[in-house]
Amino acid sequence: MPAIEVILGGVILGGLYALVAIGFNLQFGMARIVNLAYGEFLMGAAFAAFWMFTLFRINPIAGMLFTVPVTFGANWLTYRVLMLPLVRRARTRDDLEGRTILATFGLLFVLRGAATLAFSADNRFYDYLGQPLSIFGFTFAANRVLAFAMACLFAAVCLIILNRTRFGAALRALSIDPIGAELVGIDVRGLCGLAFAGGGALVAAAGTLVSTFLTFNPAIGIDFTMKALVVVIMGGVGNMAGSLLAGILLGVAEALCSYYVDSGLTLAVAYALFLIVLVVRPRGLFGTP
């Protein structure tokens, strides 16, 4: 198997990591909330896609028209009801991070427990676009390629909004200096709510895409939260392009390791990469030192 094929496979997997990470980065980098229950929304969207597909034969991609807005709304409500009181009370940014970590940690268990109760702990799997697709003569599963394409699309839309619109400029200001942003008349809390909800919408998209090719159960959320955290720190908090590149880098590193070294060591490689970045470039690969 040529190296280029291995790398291509890694890029396809990494695109999905990137999408998951960009949503997390919107919540962490812009709204300043480390949402440990982030992956649970991914799990929720995966289950929604599963039920819509198996019960009503609704195409998962079309189903996103429903799940993405609903998750956007659910995350906005989570911010307004659960997070805002903490935001009001927090005196410093560190203070806020600590409290939201605890609150979302609790939320994680509530959501996971509710899902286990409602859906049972069974692994779920359905067959959507499992057909082979040839790229440069190499064969990949169509659903994985679709997930990569959608991830790129969502990431691109996100980057364009952030870099080309007034709204995006306000969000970036928020990420760099929340107090300064407030001083120049930006509605910080309103924008934070939207950034948080936007992150939720992205994770719903990711959950739908993941469900097309991965076996999942109510407990998968935390794995994705951890991956997202690693990618965001590697790419730089608040840096969306950084998350995109770091996600793809992680996917490629895992693929290379599984092919040339041992599949059992992919997790170790992910965390080794993470440690190296933390030591050498603590503000992320693409963060300003």
Place this chain on the structure above:
Amino acid sequence: MSSLLGRTVSAAALAAFATFAAWSAFAADAPKSIRIGYAISLSGVNAQGAATTTLPGYELWVHDVNEAGGIYVKEFDKKLPLEVVAKYDDTSSAETMLRLEEKLMTEDKVDFVLAPWSTGFNLAAAPIFAKYGYPDLAVTANANDEEQLVKQFPTLFFFLNQPAHFGGALIEILNKYKSAGQLNNKVVLLSVGDQFGAEFAAGFGAGLKATGYDIVLQKSYPLGAADLTNEIKEAKGSGADTFIAGSYPPDTFMLTGTAITQSYNPKVFYTAVGTAFAEYGANFKDKVQGVLGIGGWDPSVPGAMDFYKRQAAVTGHAPDGWASPVTYASLQILQQAIEKAGTLDRKKVLDTIVNDGPWTTVVGPIDLKTHIREHQIGAGQWQGGQFVGVSPSDFPGVKPVIFPKPAW
């Protein structure tokens, strides 16, 4: 007068006390129920396996026994119903499971503890069962050193073949087609990175090498891997006619799905735990025709089909075609042993299990003299929408193998 009164009162009090003491002693002797408990993975990575193979069997057994009025225990001369005192979630964490097993035995003081799910968990729990003298009917466990382990832990029983025997059942099939010149001697051997996978790869690998097969690709992958495309592509490029994976349910599904996508059609495609699940057939539909897997069962054993239908009806979970019926069978043995021993004394029940077999069960007669169920079906195959036993060929009730596996 007063002393007479005093004596009468104290005599009456003494008599009353004696009666009460006798009555309470009698009450303590005849319990209301047989108290059972278990710790099992209701959440986490092991939950599907436990929910498919083990839990419905436990629930069905309790339902069946209590519907019949309980188990007759001679020592109390009455039928005692089963009471599930505690059903704990070990959250797929071995440490939690160990703590809960100990709690069941020392705090809840149940009469019998039913085993947890998975090889790793059962091997980890065996010392605790042995320490407190609880019969350990470890159905979902196998190891290459079973003989050694049952000596070390005298309460432990194994019900599924050792990996070497499963390997033997598959190798018998491979040999048949290899000697006919229809199969090359190259083999791909993948395994999941946990205790089951390690035991599996060691057992199968040794057997394959000893019979002259060339393992051209041997790899392990982590439990919960997000992508196994590279593994399937490597297998496809290896030129091997035989694909063997010591897999657990999530990766059994992923390996099969990926093999279909990659049009990987080896002549022999074998996956382990999960292959026998009803969901496996439901997911991949007619594509599963000819897929080989670990275990297998014989629906023609008396009571087997009845068990199959009742478990689906009572618990809502259709049994798998391998360890589910064995789980129920292990409890049938416990039930018969309690009846035969006529007591809830665990030591006596344990001795009865060992010495008074063979026991009649839904998977046929089982003898546990050596603490290990010896002769059994080792490999099964999807044939016409059902997972049936195909090897060893001298086992009664096995079906002929479909070879080669039809293209997906």
